[in-house]
Amino acid sequence: MRTNPPVFLLPLWLAISLTLAACATTGQRAGDAGPSNGSEQAADTNDPLEPFNRAMYRFNDTLDRYVMKPVAKGYRAVLPSPVRKGVSNFFSNLREPAVMINSALQGKFSQAASDLGRFMINTTFGIYGLFDVATAIGIERHNEDFGQTLGTWGVGEGPYLVLPILGPSNIRDGVGLYADNELYPPKHLDSSSTRTKLYILEGIDIRARLLDAGDILDQAAGEDPYVFVREAYRQRRRSLIRDGADAGPAPLDPAIFEQDETAPKPPAPEPPQQP
Numbered sequence: 001m002r003t004n005p006p007v008f009l010l011p012l013w014l015a016i017s018l019t020l021a022a023c024a025t026t027g028q029r030a031g032d033a034g035p036s037n038g039s040e041q042a043a044d045t046n047d048p049l050e051p052f053n054r055a056m057y058r059f060n061d062t063l064d065r066y067v068m069k070p071v072a073k074g075y076r077a078v079l080p081s082p083v084r085k086g087v088s089n090f091f092s093n094l095r096e097p098a099v100m101i102n103s104a105l106q107g108k109f110s111q112a113a114s115d116l117g118r119f120m121i122n123t124t125f126g127i128y129g130l131f132d133v134a135t136a137i138g139i140e141r142h143n144e145d146f147g148q149t150l151g152t153w154g155v156g157e158g159p160y161l162v163l164p165i166l167g168p169s170n171i172r173d174g175v176g177l178y179a180d181n182e183l184y185p186p187k188h189l190d191s192s193s194t195r196t197k198l199y200i201l202e203g204i205d206i207r208a209r210l211l212d213a214g215d216i217l218d219q220a221a222g223e224d225p226y227v228f229v230r231e232a233y234r235q236r237r238r239s240l241i242r243d244g245a246d247a248g249p250a251p252l253d254p255a256i257f258e259q260d261e262t263a264p265k266p267p268a269p270e271p272p273q274q275p
Helices: 010-027 037-045 050-078 081-094 096-105 109-124 146-152 171-182 192-209 211-220 225-241
Strands: 160-163 167-170
Touching: 050 160, 050 192, 050 211, 050 225, 081 096, 081 109, 081 192, 096 109, 096 146, 146 171, 146 225, 160 171, 160 225, 167 171, 167 225, 192 211, 211 225
Parallel strands: none
Antiparallel strands: 160 167
């Protein structure tokens, strides 16, 4: 699942991603020898930046293990569920303008009108989005972002990229995150202190909601969680761009969710009886 992360560091990450993309392009020209097995594998997985990505994955994992996860557990322990739900609803409502605009940019005009209705109802009757009145009366929440819009327009995903703090992405989605951030109301607050606090609170809220999912990931990821997360992210984004339709090749193998046990061999067929 892709959530909308706190993005106060996006300009820096965008600059890093564009620089690395340029390095990856020029790096493929270096050397007179043919491609090695490693470079062939990187091409197959669309991960030419794998050494950098793995280092960043370890950094994010360490930060999460020792900072974000303990803080999220404390947040969930201190605040009762109705309060946490109100916080989640509030930040989700702040994301609705970006969802609405991306729905329109993708030609989903009736959906964009529904998104506008959600935002207006929850902002007014839901007290600035603390209560999700729109869902209660049957107005569905949608998941659209500018990365999906670019994909709908035919823009390729570009190399896979693990962003500091923000996690799995690619060049296209990194640009999309930056664009969506420009449509995020707290981005335009005059008080930098209030803006930063809102970003931090949203990040804690997102991590608290993903605590159980993180435990499932730890059990399902197997020996190489980096590959698991990369393929799950890519498959999820393909599915979102195609609105759940056939997302193309390389679906996740269901066997990765199973325990490493040798399946029993079927019994050998009995030889036919002689008449």
